[in-house]
Amino acid sequence: MGVLDQYHGLPVYITGSTFQGGACSNGGALSSIGVSWTILNSLFTGNRAIGHGANPARGGTPGGGSGGAVYADGNRFAIHIAGTVIRGNHANEGGGAVFFVSNDNTGTLTLDHTHLTGNRNTEFQTPGLPGIYFHSTGRPTITASTLSR
Numbered sequence: 001m002g003v004l005d006q007y008h009g010l011p012v013y014i015t016g017s018t019f020q021g022g023a024c025s026n027g028g029a030l031s032s033i034g035v036s037w038t039i040l041n042s043l044f045t046g047n048r049a050i051g052h053g054a055n056p057a058r059g060g061t062p063g064g065g066s067g068g069a070v071y072a073d074g075n076r077f078a079i080h081i082a083g084t085v086i087r088g089n090h091a092n093e094g095g096g097a098v099f100f101v102s103n104d105n106t107g108t109l110t111l112d113h114t115h116l117t118g119n120r121n122t123e124f125q126t127p128g129l130p131g132i133y134f135h136s137t138g139r140p141t142i143t144a145s146t147l148s149r
Contacts, residue, residue, distance in 0.1 A: 011036035025051035025064030027071030034074030065092035067099030097131035
């Protein structure tokens with residue numbers, strides 16, 4: 001599911017949902033630019049970011065391939081994931097589970113009571129955060145959550 005805008009900057013809510021077996025160039029399940037998300041009590045499994053070459057695209061590639069389950073890019077936005085399982089997703093580039101890039105370093109990523117396991121990325125992830133590629137100021141806020149390969 002792709003979201004391109006949101007009402008008055010309010011987050012898009014995903015609650016009690018299952019995203020299984022999705023595929024897209026970026027964001028196998030959810031994809032957005034400059035959109036905030038609140039994801040609650042959901043399951044993401046077997047989703048794939050199938051593009052290749054990242055963004056901007058490396059020479060000779062079509063680009064994409066980031067965010068096996070969730071792809072979020074832009075400036076001032078927030079992603080809050082709580083009570084959710086993100087398992088067995090894959091990205092050809094970065095962020096087997098979650099790809100998060102805040103270009104102006106104002107965005108925030110929060111994981112609360114969330115479990116990431118078995119999310120693979122072929123090219124890059126943030127050191128110490130299996131399945132996540134994170135670019136913003138500081139680090140994500142992680143509470144009572146597990147991240148494992």
